[in-house]
Amino acid sequence: MGAALLAPPPHLRELRRGLAGDVLTATSPGYDRARLLYSPRFDSVHPEAVVLAETEEAADELVAAGVGPAAIPARSPKICPSCTERYGSDESFCGRDGSELVTVN
Numbered sequence: 001m002g003a004a005l006l007a008p009p010p011h012l013r014e015l016r017r018g019l020a021g022d023v024l025t026a027t028s029p030g031y032d033r034a035r036l037l038y039s040p041r042f043d044s045v046h047p048e049a050v051v052l053a054e055t056e057e058a059a060d061e062l063v064a065a066g067v068g069p070a071a072i073p074a075r076s077p078k079i080c081p082s083c084t085e086r087y088g089s090d091e092s093f094c095g096r097d098g099s100e101l102v103t104v105n
Contacts, residue, residue: 012049020058024050037084041102045084079104 008016008025016023024031026046034050036043053059078087078101080094087094087101094101 008049015049015051019051019053019062020055021051021053024052042079042081042084045082047084077104078102 008023012023012025022028024034025048031050034052035045035047037045051062053062077089078091079085080087080097080099081102082099083094083096085094085096086104091101093099
C-alpha cells in the first residue's frame with residue numbers, strides 16, 4: 001500500500017497562487033532532483049519546498065516578498081548546511097538552528 005499524500009500547508013498553497021512556476025514539496029514528482037544543489041555536500045538537506053520560478057520577474061517577486069532563503073541574495077558568501085539559509089560574511093552561526101555556517105565558493 002502506498003504512502004498517503006498530504007495536502008501542502010496553507011502557506012505553500014498561497015505561494016503557488018499567481019506564481020509563474022511551480023512549488024515542489026517532498027511528495028511532488030521532481031522534488032528529489034530539484035532540491036539538490038551544485039555541491040553534494042548539501043545533498044542531505046531536504047527543504048520544505050523548492051520553488052521553480054519560470055521567469056526572472058517571478059523570482060524577483062519572491063525575493064521582494066521575503067520568501068525563504070531567496071530573500072538573501074544568491075551570492076551570499078555563507079550558507080547553513082542544515083536549513084540552506086544564506087548569510088553575509090560577518091555571520092558565523094545559523095539564526096534558525098545554530099549550525100555553523102559554511103563559506104560558499
